[in-house]
Amino acid sequence: MPLLAIGLLCLEHVFCMLDAIKKYSKPLQVARKDGKIWSFLYVSYDTDTCMRQALGDVQQYVRDAWGVYAKGRPFLCAAEDVEGMIFKVFIKDTPMEMHSRDIVAHFERNTDLLAWNEIKVVRNLGGFFVNCIDFEDAMKYVRRSKQRQLFVQGRHMYARPQMNLVVALKLFAKMQNTSRTCVSIQDIRDVCLRFGKCIDSTQLESIMQSLCTVFEKVTSDVPSINMDSAFFYRLHAHKEVLLNTYSMHCIQQLESKMEGLLPGHESVRPFPASFTHNFAAGRRGPGRNI
Numbered sequence: 001m002p003l004l005a006i007g008l009l010c011l012e013h014v015f016c017m018l019d020a021i022k023k024y025s026k027p028l029q030v031a032r033k034d035g036k037i038w039s040f041l042y043v044s045y046d047t048d049t050c051m052r053q054a055l056g057d058v059q060q061y062v063r064d065a066w067g068v069y070a071k072g073r074p075f076l077c078a079a080e081d082v083e084g085m086i087f088k089v090f091i092k093d094t095p096m097e098m099h100s101r102d103i104v105a106h107f108e109r110n111t112d113l114l115a116w117n118e119i120k121v122v123r124n125l126g127g128f129f130v131n132c133i134d135f136e137d138a139m140k141y142v143r144r145s146k147q148r149q150l151f152v153q154g155r156h157m158y159a160r161p162q163m164n165l166v167v168a169l170k171l172f173a174k175m176q177n178t179s180r181t182c183v184s185i186q187d188i189r190d191v192c193l194r195f196g197k198c199i200d201s202t203q204l205e206s207i208m209q210s211l212c213t214v215f216e217k218v219t220s221d222v223p224s225i226n227m228d229s230a231f232f233y234r235l236h237a238h239k240e241v242l243l244n245t246y247s248m249h250c251i252q253q254l255e256s257k258m259e260g261l262l263p264g265h266e267s268v269r270p271f272p273a274s275f276t277h278n279f280a281a282g283r284r285g286p287g288r289n290i
Contacts, residue, residue, distance in 0.1 A: 002051035003079035025054035040115030087138035088162035185228040
């Protein structure tokens with residue numbers, strides 16, 4: 001059943017979104033989960049065509065009307081694309097006696113988590129994934145961990161950024177190296193390729209849409225028949241401080257570890273199924289975390 005995923009909604013704005021959904025489509029069902037600050041909606045349709053049409057219509061509604069609301073634009077995509085839109089942080093050395101509700105309560109206090117699946121506990125690795133919708137929220141944990149300020153029940157936790165976060169950090173590093181505040185389509189493809197991730201235009205758009213609060217899409221002044229040269233992504237003016245959000249040395253360490261996971265160092269190839277499973281569990285082999 002095709003699903004539309006909508007998150008990052010203030011509770012008082014849920015009904016506005018429900019009215020928009022009703023106006024533009026006829027969903028089979030709407031499942032709602034309330035968060036402490038916002039709500040998450042899953043909207044089901046009978047065909048993928050209906051879902052995609054509704055997605056386009058509701059996205060246009062958000063672009064046209066959401067500026068009147070105090071909170072920023074909601075998180076909106078096809079449910080199958082959620083994985084590529086969120087920022088995961090792997091938290092090591094968690095007190096495993098904690099109940100999942102306690103973990104969620106701790107990490108959602110000042111952070112927008114993915115309400116339908118806030119965390120994923122991986123008991124054999126002694127940790128869990130925190131699934132954030134916002135880049136800066138995810139980086140709160142990474143920075144606090146590096147500064148030894150991330151504690152759960154009095155115990156220091158270690159936060160490891162996962163793929164989407166590392167790609168974003170590597171883009172920041174590239175901008176630092178070149179003294180730029182923008183990245184080209186080729187820059188993004190090159191960064192992903194270093195991690196064995198060959199992305200098409202749709203995947204690239206999904207990655208950068210997840211960073212919409214950080215980057216803005218800009219059309220190039222120079223006409224080009226090459227779509228990769230037709231536009232680029234520029235940091236929002238007030239986000240340039242993020243270029244120093246994580247040290248260059250740490251980014252290089254992360255890159256080296258992730259490249260070391262690739263099958264064969266002589267060339268970069270897509271991840272095999274077994275590696276994808278290990279990476280999703282936050283490890284580089286039996287019992288070893290990234």
